[in-house]
Amino acid sequence: xxxxxxxxxxxxxxxxxxxxxxxxxxxxxxxxxxxxxxxxxxxxxxxxxxxxxxxxxxxxxxxxxxxxxxxxxxxxxxxxxxxxxxxxxxxxxxxxxxxxxxxxxxxxxxxxxxxxxxxxxxxxxxxxxxxxxxxxxxxxxxxxxxxxxxxxxxxxxxxxxxxxxxxxxxxxxxxxxxxxxxxxxxxxxxxxxxxxxxxxxxxxxxxxxxxxxxxxxxxxxxxxxxxxxxxxxxxxxxxxxxxxxxxxxxxxxxxxxxxxxxxxxxxxxxxxxxxxxxxxxxxxxxxxxxxxxxxxxx
Ligand code: GH3
Ligand code: MG
Ligand code: MG
Ligand code: MG
Numbered sequence: 050x051x052x053x054x055x056x057x058x059x060x061x062x063x064x065x066x067x068x069x070x071x072x073x074x075x076x077x078x079x080x081x082x083x084x085x086x087x088x089x090x091x092x093x094x095x096x097x098x099x100x101x102x103x104x105x106x107x108x109x110x111x112x113x114x115x116x117x118x119x120x121x122x123x124x125x126x127x128x129x130x131x132x133x134x135x136x137x138x139x140x141x142x143x144x145x146x147x148x149x150x151x152x153x154x155x156x157x158x159x160x161x162x163x164x165x166x167x168x169x170x171x172x173x174x175x176x177x178x179x180x181x182x183x184x185x186x187x188x189x190x191x192x193x194x195x196x197x198x199x200x201x202x203x204x205x206x207x208x209x210x211x212x213x214x215x216x217x218x219x220x221x222x223x224x225x226x227x228x229x230x231x232x233x234x235x236x237x238x239x240x241x242x243x244x245x246x247x248x249x250x251x252x253x254x255x256x257x258x259x260x261x262x263x264x265x266x267x268x269x270x271x272x273x274x275x276x277x278x279x280x281x282x283x284x285x286x287x288x289x290x291x292x293x294x295x296x297x298x299x300x301x302x303x304x305x306x307x308x309x310x311x312x313x314x315x316x317x318x319x320x321x322x323x324x325x326x327x328x329x330x331x332x333x334x335x336x337x338x339x340x341x342x343x344x345x346x347x
Contacts, residue, residue, distance in 0.1 A: 053078050054170050057097035059088040059114065060132070061106040065155070069101055069132070072159045073166060085109025089117060092124055099170055101162075102149070104133035104140065112147055119148040126176070128169050132157060188238060189245035191267070192260035200258045200270050201323035207272070208315065216279030216314045218269040219330040220248065220286065223307045223342040225265045227299030240306055241265055244290055251286045268327065276314040276347065283310040283345040291343065302343040309337035312347025 058069045058081040070079045080095045082088040085108050092100065100118070104111035111131055118124045130151040131144040141152045150172075151165055184196035192200070204215050222228070222244060229237040241264075248267055249259045258270040271279050287310055295306040311333030315326045330347070337346040 054098040055080060055095060056166065057082065057088065057091055057095065057100045059083075059085070059100060059106075059111070060103040062103075065103065065132075068157070069162065072157075072162055076163070077166070077170075085111070085114040088114050092118060092127065097127065098173060099128045099130065099166060101130050101132050101153075101166075104131055104135055104144065112143060115144065115147045115149055126173075128173050130165065130169065186245075186261040189242050189261050191245050191249060192258055194260065194262055197258065197260040197262060197268055197270070198324075200260075201326065204270060204272055205323040212316065213273055214275055214314055214316055215326070216271045216274040216276060216312060217326045217330045218271065218279060218283050218286070219262065219311045219313075219327065219334045220244075220267045220269075220283075220308050221310075221334055221338070222265040223302050223309055223338075224297065224300045228297055228306065231297075231299050237265075240295055243293055243295065244306070244308065247289045247293065248286055251282060251289065262327075268330070274314075276312065279312045279314060280345060280347050283312050283347065286310065287343065287345055300342075302341060307343035309334055309342045310345045310347075311335070311337055312345065314347075 055078045056073055058066050058079055060066050061083055063083065066081045066083070070081070073079055080091055080097060082091045085106055088102065102111045102114060115129050118127055118129060129149040130153060131149050132153050132155060133140065134155040136154065144152050150169055153162055153165060184192055184199070186193040208215055225237065228240060245261060245267065248269065252259050252269050252271065256272050260268050262268040271282065287308055290308045291303060291305055293306065297304065297306045300307065311330040313326050313329035313333060333346040337344040340346070
């Protein structure tokens with residue numbers, strides 16, 4: 050069993066909150082709000098997994114709360130189930146059109162509320178897992194190319210707003226075709242996973258991204274890192290990969306697996322294209338390869 054889900058119960062009548070809490074608290078954690086305004090605050094602070102939202106409330110009504118939740122990128126994925134005494138189809142359709150996933154009528158049936166909440170939580174868990182898999186590389190657990198491109202696009206927006214810096218590192222394993230030829234494809238896969246783990250330990254896990262860019266090529270996005278900071282990180286990565294001591298008889302750079310690294314740093318400029326940062330780092334990587342490999346250029 051995983052962690053207990055957090056359900057936000059919103060209703061202007063305390064009795065309704067008590068009834069829903071009593072029905073759900075055995076299986077889930079409950080937090081509550083007694084107005085639309087409070088619901089938006091608690092949705093942000095308590096990070097619930099699902100909301101049971103009353104429609105008729107003074108001030109912000111349930112529809113308006115739902116509209117605001119769906120308009121907020123941080124909260125848009127939060128599943129909303131309306132609970133209401135309104136019996137007409139129009140009210141129900143309006144709720145569903147605003148992005149609610151379900152609608153339960155008052156007086157509520159405890160078993161139906163329990164079953165619907167359970168189903169919607171399971172669907173949310175699967176959606177979250179799919180979303181995670183869509184941006185994760187299966188072999189290494191790093192971000193994949195899609196994640197890299199999304200992060201770069203996000204960073205381009207951020208850089209156009211503040212004048213901070215951003216560095217990109219591109220890294221490629223040296224003479225890897227010969228490694229596969231000599232030691233086999235499975236050993237090659239294990240080598241890629243070890244280089245990936247080294248990379249991910251060398252960057253800050255809160256703000257930086259380490260991604261698998263292609264077969265034996267990786268990229269790091271380092272928001273806020275100056276050029277000299279990024280070059281220093283690149284040297285650390287280069288040294289740590291060599292220190293793994295993975296034998297590589299076919300390499301002309303060392304008797305062990307090594308990497309070549311290119312570094313590029315961007316600052317804000319008009320018409321900024323984030324894929325140009327990758328091109329700039331790639332050009333430096335090419336120079337590192339040409340200079341004999343196991344090198345950092347930037
Ligand atoms: P260089 O030093 O110039 O980078 O030489 P290289 O041989 O590493 O360069 P190249 O790009 O020609 O070869 C990359 C090789 O990586 C070719 C391919 O067989 C191998 N490769 C790509 N993806 C994978 C993978 O997922 N697993 C394994 N085992 N090998 C892979
Ligand atoms: Mg009400
Ligand atoms: Mg390559
Ligand atoms: Mg290579």
